Amino acid sequence: xxxxxxxxxxxxxxxxxxxxxxxxxxxxxxxxxxxxxxxxxxxxxxxxxxxxxxxxxxxxxxxxxxxxxxxxxxxxxxxxxxxxxxxxxxxxxxxxxxxxxxxxxxxxxxxxxxxxxxxxxxxxxxxxxxxxxxxxxxxxxxxxxxxxxxxxxxxxxxxxxxxxxxxxxxxxxxxxxxxxxxxxxxxxxxxxxxxxxxxxxxxxxxxxxxxxxxxxxxxxxxxxxxxxx
Ligand SMILES: *Cc1c(COP(=O)(O)O)cnc(C)c1O
Numbered sequence: 252x253x254x255x256x257x258x259x260x261x262x263x264x265x266x267x268x269x270x271x272x273x274x275x276x277x278x279x280x281x282x283x284x285x286x287x288x289x290x291x292x293x294x295x296x297x298x299x300x301x302x303x304x305x306x307x308x309x310x311x312x313x314x315x316x317x318x319x320x321x322x323x324x325x326x327x328x329x330x331x332x333x334x335x336x337x338x339x340x341x342x343x344x345x346x347x348x349x350x351x352x353x354x355x356x357x358x359x360x361x362x363x364x365x366x367x368x369x370x371x372x373x374x375x376x377x378x379x380x381x382x383x384x385x386x387x388x389x390x391x392x393x394x395x396x397x398x399x400x401x402x403x404x405x406x407x408x409x410x411x412x413x414x415x416x417x418x419x420x421x422x423x424x425x426x427x428x429x430x431x432x433x434x435x436x437x438x439x440x441x442x443x444x445x446x447x448x449x450x451x452x453x454x455x456x457x458x459x460x461x462x463x464x465x466x467x468x469x470x471x472x473x474x475x476x477x478x479x480x
Contacts, residue, residue: 284471408448430464
């Protein structure tokens with residue numbers, strides 16, 4: 252089923268992208284979120300065409316990384332503990348969940364040790380959900396400026412996890428706000444950044460996230476089915 256599901260998600264992405272404003276990106280990267288799914292399921296998805304893998308825990312990613320035996324790009328989408336950073340920089344092409352200067356500093360130091368330019372996104376907590384990580388809007392600009400000084404980090408854009416609401420039309424204005432913010436950040440002056448990505452949208456809301464300008468979506472359940480915890 253994984254192959255069929257992947258094709259369906261890709262078709263939905265294509266359809267949603269047709270509804271976008273002309274100033275928005277044409278392409279959308281699909282991150283196949285494989286947390287709590289097996290290495291075999293990951294291989295099946297990759298062999299069916301998945302190019303990007305999303306994991307939310309470093310420990311789980313390390314175990315799978317050792318076994319996967321596939322050429323694929325890894326995105327860290329979950330909160331990163333500072334004591335896991337040295338492992339994370341070895342695996343992940345993108346760390347999407349940077350939300351403090353303290354964390355950014357440690358990633359920079361560990362990336363320097365292995366001579367890597369680490370791609371990151373900054374996670375925004377737009378509506379101040381206390382259950383979620385991410386930086387509050389009023390603290391975003393100073394964080395971005397601090398990050399710009401770190402030579403082993405490359406800031407690529409913003410990441411957002413929407414509240415899990417049944418009424419998606421309540422979520423849509425948040426995606427619109429994130430797209431506006433993304434455009435504002437693109438206008439800021441950086442020496443070290445290339446603001447290209449807006450990562451938002453999961454199984455239940457990726458279609459409207461794309462309509463509102465997401466160019467990375469992180470989809471697990473629609474590809475792999477429900478997770479067993
Ligand atoms: C688990 C997870 C996803 C994927 O969620 P689904 O609802 O299974 O598509 C996306 N983003 C983040 C940050 C996640 O933790």
